[in-house]
Amino acid sequence: MAPVKPADEIVYADYQSSKPVDPRVVEAMLPYFGGTFGNAASLHAVGDDATAALEDARAAVARFFGAQPQEIVFTSGATEANNLAIIGYAQRNRRKGDHVIITEAEHISVLNIAKYLEKNGFRVTHAPIDLYGRVSPKKLRARITDETILVSVGWASNEIGTVQPIAEIAEMLAGTGVALHTDAVAAEGLVPIDMSAVPVSLMSLSANDIYGPRGLGALYVRKGVQVAPVLLGGGQERGLRSGTEDLASIAGMAAAAGIMAAEMPAEVARITAIRNRLVERVLAEIPDAHLNGATLKPPGGRLPNNAHFRFDGVEGEAMVLSLRDEGVAVATGSACSSKTLEPSHTLISCGLLHEEAHGSLEFTFGRFSKDDDVDRIMAVLPGVIARLRALSPLYKVKTPA
């Protein structure tokens, strides 16, 4: 049996999947388990304390995203926020039309919600992406009809890290009566998000993606945008999301937003440097390695923490397993590691062949990534690729004939 590395010796390069909760956030959450434990809906003093804490937290989260406090609806996570945004908006505004547009770079939660809408009488169109994973506003516009009520474009791809031209799309849709929803989970804390500057109607957020607790998210609902609730009950969160608010987690998200607001510029610069060094070294030191998604050089448009590669002749799950043995935690878009056994739809839509999509490997860095992570990755990655290529009937070394 290969030795299993203790958690603190693992190079964690899968921040896209999950992030550790910042210890300062945990500290901020603790008072809400025993001390301020009230229900914000209760009328007594214990409840009043909870109400005050809840509204303070709502204001802090709103401030970080350039929103008004009443525009923030807390949910159990970004998946629920996506459900509320897309299903809630489509159902509430059905009399205006039955057509919804999403893109081919969306997270699986949006794709499956769109399928649900189709089963329930809506029509869904997918807007294409280019070689770099970018949605073309022009091609998006060409798909809008009189029946279109909602367009959903992720702020950035959770997979290949391509940042979408959200401001441009929002400007294009402003005044047309078509609402824009964006799943901003992959982008939050990595690129500036300001609702006072970008006319987005609905935006899904997750607490964990700014190093807050898992199990909490929020939906930004711009003032005046009509949404029907998908979870019914006591009418909390302005009737849009019933269920007693999880005050500890909400306080955690607020603390996470405050820390991020103060530290984001320096943190992004540091993460970008780590990511850039990995990309440079992989492309220079491993033959037949390719970067998927946007280039690092201008025009760019890539999340600062994301490096997504493909390696000719090697399958992704085999790479992830081998790197697991070497103490490196990464993700792949290969079919063989997914529940559906389909390779990443985003990579296929970028124009890759199935066999290329199977050979993908995704590194994402974050707040606790160390400067020597790249050295530790590069101490093992070339060997892993070489070993698997030696097994592979597909890999032929490129040498002059």
Added chain:
Amino acid sequence: MKSTQYSEKTLEHFRNPRNVGTLEGPNVAVGRVGNPVCGDLMDIYIDVEDDRIKDIKFQTFGCGSAVATSSMITELVVGMQLDEALKVGRGDVADALDGLPPIKMHCSNLAADALHEAIKNWRAGIKPAEAIATPVEKSCHPRPAEVVEVEIANLDDYKSKGVYTRVDDQTALAGQRVVVLDTGDRAAQLAIDLTDHTGRVVLMTTGKEPSVSSAVRSALRLSDVKLLTEAQPLELKGEGELERIRVHALNEDEEYELTADALVVLE
């Protein structure tokens, strides 16, 4: 259960696969199964003496399970009579590995099939080179080596909307996903030149190899052009402009869609 929750034995075979490689000689046969499109491709070589598997090797592109099952079957059947080896099935391989995750039982447990294919090829006198060139799923479609006339039903609908019959200004294709149809050396050279302007150039050919001279073939091999062989374009799709090409995979007799911004069909 996660698809990667493998038994310790499976992981051990993945980490230290036995009998990796190829075999040569007059008594060697090979069986190839799988399809890189699905993420698995497996070659099993057997060296036969007195109707017995004297030596066995494998090469596999695939996930952990694909590698481990290949390795395990080589251990299970080395030294066996061919008839006996034919009785070793997928279930035996999975059992010998202390089981496989349910989702992998069908997709990545092809080693027994590859072995059976190798034995069948040995008995039919099919040489390794031929066996590897012949797809497992027999295709009823001809695979001509020479350039075929391109017959894309709606090619004209996309003229000047993504379809090019000549490329005067290569910079106009910067950043685009370009598919060049293999119409000989000139097309292949254009494909190579275009890699200076865009990161994605596919040379699509109906043959097993592009129909080019040996000099251009070496240049292609060293270039960043992605070769797509045994592929026949059928139809173009897109709202107003070219967005996708419906392709017939001749070796699989399957159809799929390839995303592309530009299709070059030189006149």
